Amino acid sequence: MNExxxxxxxxxxxxxxxxxxxxxxxxxxxxxxxxLAERRVLAFIQGRIGPNRVGYFGVLQPFAxxxxxxxxxxLVPDQSTKFVFLLxxxxxxxxxxxxxxxxxxxxxxxxxxLGTIQLVIARFDVALLYVLGVTSVGVYGIAxxxxxxxxxxxxxxxxxxxxxxxxxxLSLGLSLVGVVLLTGTLDIYSIxxxxxxxxxxxxxxxxxxxGFLIYLISAIAETNRVPFDLPEAETELVAGFHxxxxxxxxxxxxxxxxxxxxxxxxxxxxLFLGGWNGPFVEQLPILGVAYFAIKIVFFLFLYIWIRGTxxxxxxxxxxxxxxxxxxxxxIFNILITATVLFVRGS
Amino acid sequence: xxxxxxxxxxxxxxxxxxxxMVAQRNPLYSAISLIGVLLSLACLYVMLAAPFIAAVQVIVxxxxxxxxxxxxxxxxxxxxxxxxxxRLAFLAPTAIGLAALLIAETAFILYSxxxxxxxxxxxxxxxxLTASVGTGLFTEYLLPFEITSVLLLMAIVGAMSLxxxxxxxSANSRVVPGSQVLPMNVLDPxxxxxxxxxxxxxxxxxxxxxVDRLTDPNKRG
Amino acid sequence: xxxxxxxxxxxxxxxxxxxxxxxxxxxxxxxxxxxxELMLNAVNLxxxxxxxFFRDVTGQLFVFIVMTVAAAEAAVGLGIIIAIFRNRETLxxxxxxxxxx
Numbered sequence: 001m002n003e004x005x006x007x008x009x010x011x012x013x014x015x016x017x018x019x020x021x022x023x024x025x026x027x028x029x030x031x032x033x034x035x036l037a038e039r040r041v042l043a044f045i046q047g048r049i050g051p052n053r054v055g056y057f058g059v060l061q062p063f064a065x066x067x068x069x070x071x072x073x074x075l076v077p078d079q080s081t082k083f084v085f086l087l088x089x090x091x092x093x094x095x096x097x098x099x100x101x102x103x104x105x106x107x108x109x110x111x112x113x114l115g116t117i118q119l120v121i122a123r124f125d126v127a128l129l130y131v132l133g134v135t136s137v138g139v140y141g142i143a144x145x146x147x148x149x150x151x152x153x154x155x156x157x158x159x160x161x162x163x164x165x166x167x168x169x170l171s172l173g174l175s176l177v178g179v180v181l182l183t184g185t186l187d188i189y190s191i192x193x194x195x196x197x198x199x200x201x202x203x204x205x206x207x208x209x210x211g212f213l214i215y216l217i218s219a220i221a222e223t224n225r226v227p228f229d230l231p232e233a234e235t236e237l238v239a240g241f242h243x244x245x246x247x248x249x250x251x252x253x254x255x256x257x258x259x260x261x262x263x264x265x266x267x268x269x270x271l272f273l274g275g276w277n278g279p280f281v282e283q284l285p286i287l288g289v290a291y292f293a294i295k296i297v298f299f300l301f302l303y304i305w306i307r308g309t310x311x312x313x314x315x316x317x318x319x320x321x322x323x324x325x326x327x328x329x330x331i332f333n334i335l336i337t338a339t340v341l342f343v344r345g346s
Numbered sequence: 347x348x349x350x351x352x353x354x355x356x357x358x359x360x361x362x363x364x365x366x367m368v369a370q371r372n373p374l375y376s377a378i379s380l381i382g383v384l385l386s387l388a389c390l391y392v393m394l395a396a397p398f399i400a401a402v403q404v405i406v407x408x409x410x411x412x413x414x415x416x417x418x419x420x421x422x423x424x425x426x427x428x429x430x431x432x433r434l435a436f437l438a439p440t441a442i443g444l445a446a447l448l449i450a451e452t453a454f455i456l457y458s459x460x461x462x463x464x465x466x467x468x469x470x471x472x473x474x475l476t477a478s479v480g481t482g483l484f485t486e487y488l489l490p491f492e493i494t495s496v497l498l499l500m501a502i503v504g505a506m507s508l509x510x511x512x513x514x515x516s517a518n519s520r521v522v523p524g525s526q527v528l529p530m531n532v533l534d535p536x537x538x539x540x541x542x543x544x545x546x547x548x549x550x551x552x553x554x555x556x557v558d559r560l561t562d563p564n565k566r567g
Numbered sequence: 568x569x570x571x572x573x574x575x576x577x578x579x580x581x582x583x584x585x586x587x588x589x590x591x592x593x594x595x596x597x598x599x600x601x602x603x604e605l606m607l608n609a610v611n612l613x614x615x616x617x618x619x620f621f622r623d624v625t626g627q628l629f630v631f632i633v634m635t636v637a638a639a640e641a642a643v644g645l646g647i648i649i650a651i652f653r654n655r656e657t658l659x660x661x662x663x664x665x666x667x668x
Contacts, residue, residue, distance in 0.1 A: 129401035136409025349569035357578045368589035394619035411641045418645045459573040482624045494635045501639030508646035
């Protein structure tokens with residue numbers, strides 16, 4: 001037969017398993033590259049050279065770090081909350097990686113023997129709410145880590161970090177409501193499809209500049225990065241909620257932070273920058289994957305650039321900014337968007 | 347077949363976590379078990395073709411309400427519950443009898459539902475999609491929706507007025523911006539009749555958060 | 568032929584019963600509150616099951632409202648619990664047996 005029958009449950013399951021494995025490997029490689037890129041780019045911003053000894057341009061440095069951290073001693077606190085101590089990094093990394101299920105990596109491509117496939121792992125109606133839900137559950141990893149370490153610095157860091165995350169989740173969700181009003185659907189695949197054509201003039205960033213800005217700031221706060229990384233900065237609360245973690249569990253938290261950065265960048269590109277759209281995508285659909293990767297790398301570079309440039313907020317300044325500035329701005333953005341749509345529609 | 351297996355899996359997880367929640371003595375473990383129940387119920391809602399309600403359950407229930415409960419447990423430093431003596435042990439035979447009666451009634455209901463003719467329904471339904479939920483919420487059920495928003499406003503005002511503490515900042519103290527509230531005799535040494543004021547930051551923090559009013563750090567030393 | 572409506576109703580009844588048992592057995596007031604949330608969730612499951620099997624969206628709208636009410640109740644209830652803790656230093660409801668603090 002010429003093409004595969006995708007409605008066959010066995011072929012469907014195998015295809016999904018292959019898709020999940022490919023996406024997982026790609027995200028893990030991207031995490032390794034981001035770790036290296038952060039050290040190199042920060043070094044260049046600060047006037048020095050980063051690690052470049054291990055492999056060409058230091059490409060094997062993250063793997064060397066991984067091996068070094070794996071063979072360190074795994075410390076577990078000697079009191080009764082061991083189960084929660086083990087559970088917290090698992091929650092953090094599982095909820096971080098679950099969010100990549102709904103992002104389209106490229107347009108519908110047609111392969112010779114496999115037929116037409118959509119380059120997305122799961123396409124369903126409430127994809128955007130799924131991403132927000134998974135982000136909400138990720139707060140538990142940090143709160144439980146801070147509590148179970150039996151250490152007052154970890155507890156303060158964990159409580160501050162989770163308070164910050166739940167505050168900025170609100171402005172994150174509200175800033176996305178403008179995009180949902182424009183496109184009329186919560187399905188991320190459809191949102192990306194609606195931004196194609198018109199030589200890039202249909203990208204949502206042109207229609208929602210304030211929403212994009214609020215989203216970017218909320219995303220940086222949500223992933224606990226500079227300038228919002230007071231709860232886990234080394235000069236502040238020792239290392240915040242992951243003070244007592246070592247070896248593999250620390251690696252899981254570390255990975256969770258970078259995977260969160262990547263998923264938040266993916267959400268920004270799919271919702272505001274047009275996802276896989278770019279020049280000549282209709283003629284050569286496989287270029288869509290390259291454009292998607294380029295846009296994600298741009299956002300990661302933006303993260304690292306901001307880290308090297310800005311000082312960090314004090315915690316009360318951070319919470320004031322989230323509640324008193326970003327949420328009213330996001331509601332204002334929704335108001336303006338809804339009014340414009342109503343006036344244009346009538 | 348697969349849906350039956352998935353139902354048994356999620357129902358098993360829900361019942362297991364619920365029993366764990368009731369049986370655990372540590373309230374933090376109870377909270378984690380309740381989060382497990384909520385997530386498995388969200389999976390069951392997806393199986394019932396209600397994806398919007400499943401997403402709202404994860405975001406609101408598991409992601410906000412339970413975070414609030416976990417914060418309160420951590421703030422109040424709740425200890426494990428002590429097991430107490432079973433004072434109603436003489437009622438055990440009655441309990442077993444009534445439980446047997448309940449199981450018999452349930453079995454009869456399930457049997458009679460099973461024995462009734464089965465009307466197959468088509469597999470396509472767009473009842474649970476966001477569009478239909480939104481349409482119903484804003485057309486036919488607009489009044490409950492608006493009243494619910496007023497209810498949330500009431501809850502915000504109520505929670506704030508319950509949690510607010512008065513009389514922590516007394517009349518003879520001065521607030522230094524960016525730091526903690528200090529009594530006057532610390533800021534102005536000439537106004538003090540004590541040689542030194544010593545405070546313990548942890549006790550001070552607990553006092554300021556209002557958690558234990560019974561020890562007043564200003565009266566120590 | 569997947570899971571029937573009666574299976575979902577039976578699961579909801581079991582969860583509700585576990586919640587009731589929890590409210591009666593537990594003495595910690597936060598644990599009692601969590602068992603009340605479990606009862607609310609069992610009722611939500613009943614609503615969604617009926618809405619799915621009868622193809623009526625009203626059940627899901629009611630679940631939406633119940634979740635909102637549960638959120639409001641959680642906020643105010645936990646505020647009350649914190650106020651009780653401030654005055655009594657304990658979260659045991661058996662100790663709160665007289666009106667005097």
